[in-house]
Amino acid sequence: MAPVTPTLPASTAMFHYYLLQASGGEDATGAGLLVEEFVLDDDLSAVRLRSACWTSADAGWWSSAAFVRAARTDPRLRSRLTAVNRPGAEAAYGRLGGGALPDEDTLRRHFSDDVPLAAGTPLRLGAGPAVHRVLFAGEPDGDAIARLSALLRLGAAPGADVTQPGVVGTGRLRVNDTNHLWHLRRVGGVAWSIDVTSDPAGGDGLRWVLRQITDVARCHGLVPATIERLS
Incomplete structure (x- = not known):
């Protein structure tokens, strides 16, 4: 690849958005939105996974560590998630009746049940680079x-x-x-x-x-x- 000069993000966090389908399958109707944030340490390892979910049926935001853990282990739940970017999340949230999607600082206020991620001495694989x-x-x-x-x-x-x-x-x-x-x-x-x-x-x-x-x-x-x- 040719060299690039990126616009580097100032935050040490990663925000991810997912459309939550009502049921698995290509024709499923969107039922909500899952928002996740990986919080990174200074060495860029992840130390926490924070999240909140909004569904049109609940008309409110809720946070569940068990839910996001299940999204990594349960194929049926994972099949209901469709990754989207921020504009896609905004469009889905508005289409489902949520109005204007809050900014990321506001979304963070709904993160109340974090998943701690293991952070210990790095595993040594040899004398090469990290x-x-x-x-x-x-x-x-x-x-x-x-x-x-x-x-x-x-x-x-x-x-x-x-x-x-x-x-x-x-x-x-x-x-x-x-x-x-x-x-x-x-x-x-x-x-x-x-x-x-x-x-x-x-x-x-x-x-x-x-x-x-x-x-x-x-x-x-x-x-x-x-x-x-x-x-």
């Missing part, structure tokens, strides 16, 4: 993975290279003066991850890269569960 692993739940079909691979501009998988188990492909991008490398990986047959490394470490584009990669994956059937820093 790895930021975005871990995802979800079972997208082959077409969705192919589209995701194309958007991530992944090169060929490493084949029989046992040092890279489960890797589907590898992409790279230069942001400002930092080279970023990522692997899309199948993890344990039950999850997916995108592992990102930066050279030199600590470049100011890493947060932007993590956010862009996460948003692309969300739009292809993967639901982010956490961001870990492995070193």
Whole structure:
């Protein structure tokens, strides 16, 4: 990829929006909106998942750690979620009778039942650079993975290279003066991850890269569960 100079977000949080369907399936009618925020530590690992849900039937916002945990473990619930961006969330909220979607500072007031995410000593993988692993739940079909691979501009998988188990492909991008490398990986047959490394470490584009990669994956059937820093 050609070098890019991003407009870097000032916040150390990631806001995600999902349309909540009344039932699974392509023709399901939208019933509500799920808003999530990953709160990141200084090293860009996720320390908390905050959320609130609004449904047209309830006509109000509610917060449930059990609900967002279930969205990562229950395929039936996950099938009811459709990732959208902020304009898509605004349109859905208005269409369902909610009016104008509150800004993110206001939405945060509805986050009352957080999910703490593990934050401890980073797992040491060797002498190489730190790895930021975005871990995802979800079972997208082959077409969705192919589209995701194309958007991530992944090169060929490493084949029989046992040092890279489960890797589907590898992409790279230069942001400002930092080279970023990522692997899309199948993890344990039950999850997916995108592992990102930066050279030199600590470049100011890493947060932007993590956010862009996460948003692309969300739009292809993967639901982010956490961001870990492995070193």
